[in-house]
Amino acid sequence: MSRAPLLPAVKAETTLGVLGGGQLGRMFVHAAQQMGYFTAVLDPDPSSPAGRVSHHHIQTDYLDPQGLAELARLCVAVTTEFENVPAQALAQLAATRPVAPAASAVAIAQDRAREKAHFVACGVPCAPYAVIDTAEQLAAVDEALLPGILKTARLGYDGKGQVRVKTREELNAAWAGLKQVPCVLEKMLPLASECSVIVARGADGAMVNFPVQRNLHREGILAVTEVYEGNLPAAVAEQAVAAAKSVATGLGYVGVLCVEFFVLTDGSLVVNEIAPRPHNSGHYTLDGCDLSQFDLQVRAMVGLPLVQPRLHSPSILLNLLGDLWFAPGSDEAVTPPWDQVLALPGTHLHLYGKLEAKRARKMGHLNITGATPEAVRAVALQAAALLGLEPF
Known part of the structure; x- marks a missing residue:
């Protein structure tokens, strides 16, 4: 059901809330503030990346009744930045405020058994x-x-x-x-590659999608995302987009949803899992598209128009883990050579404001954009070499 858009006010603040204060919340806050909204973050960490840049930081547990009441008092609408926020917190907020995504959709994403059953019900193949x-x-x-x-x-x-x-x-x-x-x-299936699709769906059922993202994981953590025309066979890309939209429609979803897939060696596609929020593989949209996934997250939650985003530049994302701050065998953190990396054309550095580097911790990402996929890949490999990352 559609609703009147919750537009930013001029004389009185219009505040949007987010449960979770990590990097996804931080980038949501930046997008909302750019559009004129005030923001409120509920997160127990006093130094959370999103809380430190928001107008309001409610420092309580996600199920704290007073914290949730304060978030509802401040905000005209609420979203979440990670799937493991208690679904009951979203349900409580939804009693008085628009919440996107809904608790019911988040609850399915939190339970792999329910998630698999949903895929089957939507007619989307899974392992x-x-x-x-x-x-x-x-x-x-x-x-x-x-x-x-x-x-x-x-x-x-x-x-x-x-x-x-x-x-x-x-x-x-x-x-x-x-x-x-x-x-x-x-x-276990014979995998050729991995990919993901990010869609944004409004309360009125309108839905748009970003291009299919080809992903490389290392030790279970996203390492590289490549997005350009022809990064996957056209038939596979079309099937992935259709499947992602089917999953979102079946959930009655409102907000930004990422659907991850495996491409098998025989060329077929199976869905892996969903993330009811913006996704690491979509961070390239900050620099490679005319609208980012966070812009669409804001638009979906307040009822503003969802327009089809455009990839204006071939893009590669390199995930930056805390390991980059440590030389082999050393526990002393040293700043990576950002000056050398940023001397390369088309590089865009995004650090998340985390106060301490830790191995396997997501500290930021590097987006590389350029005129052609070949040029972008060449620069990305140069950047990876400077940072000590494995080639791809």
């Missing part, structure tokens, strides 16, 4: 799987699902809560190692 909640279900697992990946049904991200298993013995041991929490076993 063969089995839900394991009990010892009986574990014993009944079909041997055809092995080798596979055992994933915790909840609270898994960036490769956490996942164990590769080849035999039934390894499966039994892995489930025990995961404390016998509810899990999903997915059959």
